[in-house]
Amino acid sequence: GGGKSLCYQLPALLLEGTTLVISPLISLMRDQVAALEAQGIAATFLASTLSDAEISQRLKNLSESRYQLAYVAPERLATPDFAERLSRLDCPLVAVDEAHCISEWGHDFRPEYMQIGRVLRQMKQSRVLACTATATPVVRDEIIERLGLASDTPQLVKGFARPNLALRVHEVRNKKERDAWVDDALAESLGQPGANSGAAIVYAPTRRATEAESERLAGRGWHTQAYHAGLEAEFRDQAHAAFSSGELEVVVATNAFGMGIDRSDVRAVVHLAPPGSIEAYYQEVGRAGRDGQDAIGLMLLSPGDMARRRFLTQSDDLGDESESEAAKHRWSLFLELMRFAEGGSCRHDAVLRYFGDEEETLSGCGRCDVCLRLASGGDASEDYDPEQVSLVVRKALSGVARIHGRYGLSAAVALLRGAPDVRLERRDLHRTSTFGILDQFEEDWITRLLRRCITAGWVDFFGGEKPVVALTEDGIAVMQGERPVRLLLPPMKRTGRTRRPATSASARPTADQLDPEDQPLFEALRNHRLEIARQQGIPPYRVASDRALRDIARIRPTDSVNLQLANGIGPNKAELYGAGLLEVVLAHPRP
Numbered sequence: 001g002g003g004k005s006l007c008y009q010l011p012a013l014l015l016e017g018t019t020l021v022i023s024p025l026i027s028l029m030r031d032q033v034a035a036l037e038a039q040g041i042a043a044t045f046l047a048s049t050l051s052d053a054e055i056s057q058r059l060k061n062l063s064e065s066r067y068q069l070a071y072v073a074p075e076r077l078a079t080p081d082f083a084e085r086l087s088r089l090d091c092p093l094v095a096v097d098e099a100h101c102i103s104e105w106g107h108d109f110r111p112e113y114m115q116i117g118r119v120l121r122q123m124k125q126s127r128v129l130a131c132t133a134t135a136t137p138v139v140r141d142e143i144i145e146r147l148g149l150a151s152d153t154p155q156l157v158k159g160f161a162r163p164n165l166a167l168r169v170h171e172v173r174n175k176k177e178r179d180a181w182v183d184d185a186l187a188e189s190l191g192q193p194g195a196n197s198g199a200a201i202v203y204a205p206t207r208r209a210t211e212a213e214s215e216r217l218a219g220r221g222w223h224t225q226a227y228h229a230g231l232e233a234e235f236r237d238q239a240h241a242a243f244s245s246g247e248l249e250v251v252v253a254t255n256a257f258g259m260g261i262d263r264s265d266v267r268a269v270v271h272l273a274p275p276g277s278i279e280a281y282y283q284e285v286g287r288a289g290r291d292g293q294d295a296i297g298l299m300l301l302s303p304g305d306m307a308r309r310r311f312l313t314q315s316d317d318l319g320d321e322s323e324s325e326a327a328k329h330r331w332s333l334f335l336e337l338m339r340f341a342e343g344g345s346c347r348h349d350a351v352l353r354y355f356g357d358e359e360e361t362l363s364g365c366g367r368c369d370v371c372l373r374l375a376s377g378g379d380a381s382e383d384y385d386p387e388q389v390s391l392v393v394r395k396a397l398s399g400v401a402r403i404h405g406r407y408g409l410s411a412a413v414a415l416l417r418g419a420p421d422v423r424l425e426r427r428d429l430h431r432t433s434t435f436g437i438l439d440q441f442e443e444d445w446i447t448r449l450l451r452r453c454i455t456a457g458w459v460d461f462f463g464g465e466k467p468v469v470a471l472t473e474d475g476i477a478v479m480q481g482e483r484p485v486r487l488l489l490p491p492m493k494r495t496g497r498t499r500r501p502a503t504s505a506s507a508r509p510t511a512d513q514l515d516p517e518d519q520p521l522f523e524a525l526r527n528h529r530l531e532i533a534r535q536q537g538i539p540p541y542r543v544a545s546d547r548a549l550r551d552i553a554r555i556r557p558t559d560s561v562n563l564q565l566a567n568g569i570g571p572n573k574a575e576l577y578g579a580g581l582l583e584v585v586l587a588h589p590r591p
Contacts, residue, residue, distance in 0.1 A: 008095035017090035029071040045071035099130035189268035193221035198267035214252040227253035264291035277333035310461035397479035448490040
């Protein structure tokens with residue numbers, strides 16, 4: 001949750017000795033040490049940016065217990081000299097900041113974090129605290145496993161709720177629409193350029209897009225600067241300092257910017273394209289409104305986002321088993337974000353449930369775009385019975401089957417809609433019975449339906465920079481009626497202006513939401529997952545994802561066949577882990 005720094009800084013002042021803080025970012029360590037020193041607290045950090053003489057002096061002071069807090073990067077733990085110093089250090093507390101970096105399932109895995117557990121085993125006298133702003137239950141379980149902590153280590157989840165943020169997601173068809181949404185968000189949150197009413201961060205998907213958008217906004221009068229990893233370190237430091245001091249109104253950046261930023265008056269965070277996961281999204285959008293005042297979080301979607309992200313998740317995959325598994329993990333994280341983007345319920349509540357923070361759910365924040373539409377009646381959908389849903393979904397999948405491995409998503413939409421398209425004519429697909437099979441629906445609606453089929457795991461992308469779509473094995477089974485259709489159709493658009501509700505709006509429950517009576521079973525399944533992971537020496541996510549465990553808790557299967565109705569539980573996992581999972585279910589009957 002929020003307020004992580006205080007969770008280890010305050011105990012450090014109350015405990016005798018030197019608290020060790022492991023942190024991945026030099027600028028973050030430097031800023032926190034400067035703030036502590038300004039309060040008269042003895043603190044230091046060790047980083048590669050310091051001179052050899054300065055590092056030697058700080059190490060000497062550390063050995064003499066002159067600091068209450070010492071910040072170090074995880075890479076330094078690997079040096080024999082430093083490890084030997086730690087063995088003699090009077091260290092009452094080791095705090096692992098940004099602890100999600102230790103998880104292979106998380107959004108920001110860093111291999112150097114893997115050695116922290118080894119160091120902790122040599123410091124048995126020290127208390128251990130792991131902090132992160134964004135960690136799902138499966139990531140929290142993996143943190144415990146990697147650090148070698150007891151399975152019953154308390155997990156405290158607080159401070160995720162940010163109801164002052166107006167979270168919004170909009171689909172754009174072209175650059176002109178995207179520019180208009182960005183300009184409107186900046187005007188709403190900051191007023192006019194030079195109004196001195198706060199700042200905004202615009203996240204772009206590529207370095208080129210970062211520079212192009214910064215140039216466009218500068219042309220509209222905003223005091224802005226681009227920031228990405230391809231720039232010289234001196235230029236990045238200058239931009240970082242200018243933004244922190246209030247000199248810049250807008251920073252247009254890749255995800256290289258943001259960690260360690262402590263500016264409280266950020267009034268808007270805009271994503272020109274979806275990031276890689278809900279964790280990355282919430283960490284980035286959470287940089288707005290830290291003063292508690294109203295702020296905007298806007299994410300823009302475009303038709304090519306899913307294919308582009310699929311290419312990126314596979315681009316670093318060299319083909320061996322572990323990297324192939326990593327690519328699958330990256331893709332599944334992105335699909336969770338796209339499920340969130342579909343907006344079936346209050347966006348704040350969806351995020352809180354994703355992170356396992358049921359206690360702070362708001363039952364509708366009344367501020368996000370979904371709550372506003374629900375309150376105005378503008379997001380209501382037709383009432384479909386299960387047979388109609390199955391028929392529509394199977395028709396959609398049959399359209400994908402026709403172009404299987406040939407074209408991208410837009411061709412499937414054109415085929416289902418019955419729209420003229422040279423690609424279809426080239427293959428005589430316009431003469432098939434599938435052509436126009438969903439012509440009663442709008443193009444945007446069919447696109448959203450196919451996107452939901454992708455997030456359900458029934459359709460996937462293959463190929464290089466311009467991936468083609470194809471049915472998965474599960475998709476073929478669903479299309480042929482061998483597996484049930486468990487999908488909520490996209491809402492039908494209705495006319496009418498969105499108005500701000502007078503009271504908080506209650507949102508429809510989603511697949512991520514568990515009934516209170518199912519929550520104990522979910523926690524029992526988590527404990528079982530952690531035990532299996534420890535026995536086999538594998539990360540917990542290899543056993544089952546959080547989404548799979550929620551499905552099992554909800555379905556309560558009694559045999560292997562029904563167990564495989566849970567998302568991500570196929571025949572292989574059912575054979576490997578099914579008996580144990582079913583045993584846990586049987587031991588926790590519904591009250």
